[in-house]
Amino acid sequence: MNNALKNALLNRLIGMADDELILSHRNAEWTGHAPLLEEDIALANLAQDELGHATVLLGLVEELNGKTPDQMAYFRDAAEFRNVQFLELPKGDWAFTMLRQYLFDAYETILYNRLLTSSYQPLADVVAKFRGEEIYHLRHSHMWVERLGLGTDESLGRLQAALDQMWPLTAQLFQVSEADNLLSEEGVFPLAADMADEWQEIVLPHLANCSLHVPTHATMLLAGRETHTHFLNDLLTDMQQVARWDPSAEW
């Protein structure tokens, strides 16, 4: 693999791993605080799956750049993270958390389906393991969006507010760089922009069925994955502080 291709792949792998890691951290913040004991367990399971996926993906990163998963997770600063912004926002209320999960699960399901045939075999192999869990995650968040949307005026109001806030940020999932064309030509990684239509075909009908209105005049976020909100700093301060107290400690 030449250097240009390797760097493009690294960038995408780090993006995938960071999406999972950051969302996992936000979901784990519900542990002990979810509205139902059963959902508390569900969110902890979800967070553990995502953390597991992040660890495995960071293992692929290590094969390419030599940095261990712990170095990547605990010793990078916010500017070096490549997750999309809507995943780093605070967990908000239950409606926000479930809608974010739904929008992201739909995206990941499409991404994983396409990566099953990636010409980079290590990636195709790990995605085959993740896929079943992702189908389950999507069913869970799909179900919750429906129940909140068709629930009470309050649950619908909260869900709509979450959609208004998040919708413009979802455009970031489908941003592409020059290097991405290379990956796509080599069959390594699908072009994110090509997944946007399929994503909308999944989420738009469901959102409409759940009485939600997609903002029509919103300014979509077109910034790249290297830009972040201050919420990522706050999250990393929390997530990394123990590891940074004593970098030589054995876990």
Next chain:
Amino acid sequence: MARWEVFKKDNARKPYQAVGSVHAVDPEHALHNAKNVFVRRPAAVSLWVAPAAAIFSRSAEELENQPLDPTANGHEQRYLVFRKASNRRSMTFMDHIGETSAPNGESALAQAIDQFDDKPGLAWWVIPAEAITASEEDVAEAWFAPAATKTYKQQSQYGFVSKLREGRKGAVTSDE
């Protein structure tokens, strides 16, 4: 929020077994909660849920103190029969053993006790078949795929657990 009883089938040879209950607003929600609570590290091929309110339940003591009085009130329907036959401590406590047809729960149980007389029952449940919702077969792979190959789901994957054990062993040794 209603309570639902959860039944788990571990493999093709095992019966559906009651494993506990979850709270949920409807059958689909109940199945999700059941999956999350009772199939965390998967060992299952299918789940059933039934609203606790739909279950006609009697223990052996209750049957002794107050014999069943089956009547013909109600419409004839299928009932699934569950029996607890052992006091052995176990994760499960009620096995699905078969079905019967009756106009109401009390008659269904009276029939079931006659029909399934191979072992005495310590407790019995009969549930109208229509009150039971099963996990869908097409999602079984996604819901119940073995976790064995997914090392990140195993506790042992996380280094600090083994470090903790080493630490504890060290503590025991130094006490001696």
